[in-house]
Amino acid sequence: MPDRIILKLGGSVITDKERGDAGVIRESVLQEVARALKEYADIPLLLIHGAGSCGHPQARQYHIQSGVSRENREGIYATHQAVSALNELVVRTLRAEGIEAVSVHPLEGMVASGGELSGYCLTHLHLMIDLGIVPVLHGDVVMDTEKGACIVSGDQLVRVLAQKLGMKRIGLATDVPGLLDADGSVVRELRRTMAHTIRIEGSGSVDVTGGMQGKISELLRLADIGIESDIFHISRLQDFLSGADHGGTRILPEGA
Amino acid sequence: MPDRIILKLGGSVITDKERGDAGVIRESVLQEVARALKEYADIPLLLIHGAGSCGHPQARQYHIQSGVSRENREGIYATHQAVSALNELVVRTLRAEGIEAVSVHPLEGMVASGGELSGYCLTHLHLMIDLGIVPVLHGDVVMDTEKGACIVSGDQLVRVLAQKLGMKRIGLATDVPGLLDADGSVVRELRRTMAHTIRIEGSGSVDVTGGMQGKISELLRLADIGIESDIFHISRLQDFLSGADHGGTRILPEGA
Numbered sequence: 055m056p057d058r059i060i061l062k063l064g065g066s067v068i069t070d071k072e073r074g075d076a077g078v079i080r081e082s083v084l085q086e087v088a089r090a091l092k093e094y095a096d097i098p099l100l101l102i103h104g105a106g107s108c109g110h111p112q113a114r115q116y117h118i119q120s121g122v123s124r125e126n127r128e129g130i131y132a133t134h135q136a137v138s139a140l141n142e143l144v145v146r147t148l149r150a151e152g153i154e155a156v157s158v159h160p161l162e163g164m165v166a167s168g169g170e171l172s173g174y175c176l177t178h179l180h181l182m183i184d185l186g187i188v189p190v191l192h193g194d195v196v197m198d199t200e201k202g203a204c205i206v207s208g209d210q211l212v213r214v215l216a217q218k219l220g221m222k223r224i225g226l227a228t229d230v231p232g233l234l235d236a237d238g239s240v241v242r243e244l245r246r247t248m249a250h251t252i253r254i255e256g257s258g259s260v261d262v263t264g265g266m267q268g269k270i271s272e273l274l275r276l277a278d279i280g281i282e283s284d285i286f287h288i289s290r291l292q293d294f295l296s297g298a299d300h301g302g303t304r305i306l307p308e309g310a
Numbered sequence: 311m312p313d314r315i316i317l318k319l320g321g322s323v324i325t326d327k328e329r330g331d332a333g334v335i336r337e338s339v340l341q342e343v344a345r346a347l348k349e350y351a352d353i354p355l356l357l358i359h360g361a362g363s364c365g366h367p368q369a370r371q372y373h374i375q376s377g378v379s380r381e382n383r384e385g386i387y388a389t390h391q392a393v394s395a396l397n398e399l400v401v402r403t404l405r406a407e408g409i410e411a412v413s414v415h416p417l418e419g420m421v422a423s424g425g426e427l428s429g430y431c432l433t434h435l436h437l438m439i440d441l442g443i444v445p446v447l448h449g450d451v452v453m454d455t456e457k458g459a460c461i462v463s464g465d466q467l468v469r470v471l472a473q474k475l476g477m478k479r480i481g482l483a484t485d486v487p488g489l490l491d492a493d494g495s496v497v498r499e500l501r502r503t504m505a506h507t508i509r510i511e512g513s514g515s516v517d518v519t520g521g522m523q524g525k526i527s528e529l530l531r532l533a534d535i536g537i538e539s540d541i542f543h544i545s546r547l548q549d550f551l552s553g554a555d556h557g558g559t560r561i562l563p564e565g566a
Contacts, residue, residue: 127441131405131412149387156387161412163419165433173431177421178453185383185458197434202441 065104088151109137122202160194224283232302273305321360344407365393378458416450480539488558529561
């Protein structure tokens, strides 16, 4: 059986972040993703998507990132509801294209401590993947032992699940060709020791979970424990799946 | 702070089981439940509901109880979707009445082995309850290390969560006054040693998870480890919450 893959679909890929209103999903992009995935249906897969234009307004309105108490606890439902609605659309669209996708909401089975995921059951994810079911997770609000609740980004989910599920192939599909340097050129390989020499361009639409900077930070932590990952433009998804050059950025362990 | 409560709302209480079509929710009953819960809003609470008329048709159609493989794996989504739709209605109705309810779907964070729940993260449930959030779980299809997937009843959730969360007050609200003996009289107290002397009447609408027989079996297992529980008619919910006599059945440890 081929190596299992974690594929992250950036929030900007699946929603229109420029339009602030929630739920502006790019259905045609998702349909293309589904068609690509079907060509590689023998690859066991876990999908994660960003929140895009959904959830951020609620997270801000209720000041989730400052911690959650009884006073702003309803922000948990409000934020979760917004990103869950997006997740449901993603799952429905993938299923309509023949992908056996199933929603898995982080709030409902995971917990964080100080903003970092610290508790979860993973066995059900293993079992789903082994049955050819595609669990679809997403950036979400998660209960937190220190802060009451916090936002866990899709990128943090990528790091934690890649490590804990023992995944070897990690792909982040974005709306840019990869990590861009100050000249706008794609950085083809990135390692921890060279990371400080590169000025990372922010993504156009700032979100509460950090954009490209947050992505790189999580992926370098994966590289630190020997796990490679790839950032590429969504249009190059098939190249990533087939193992061809995707024209984007590889985040590599030191010495690799 | 008062003892934390697990309250189970029977499937027959919140849906019309006689009508086979999914989603026939008894909104007025749920509104009454919410009003009762609001009067005791200082009691930390976890809610579980049965699937009622939802989910059973899908579970049967895909033969979930015979085990799940690649051939019938789509039954997982179909069954989960049906019970999740009910759960969403329950949560929305409770929220509309001012209860800070949040959905927690067992499929998305738990796993079973041979039909028995065997893996789960519970910290997020503790944190929600401590914040005055009411997690609302439900009978669900759950991945299973031996059978691929299985149905976990709301009653099994009651037993496992009561034990693992250290809950001391367990109430099952049903559409009957309690456990009835062959004469139709309420059995006021039930202990393991007397259980075999009572012929348990089945509930009118048979479901895949065992009706009253399944309930008693789970609650006797709780009694075996020293945890009492109560079965009562939904109209007596306030009596249960206030600690008054609810006219139903108490399931007691030997010697209690």
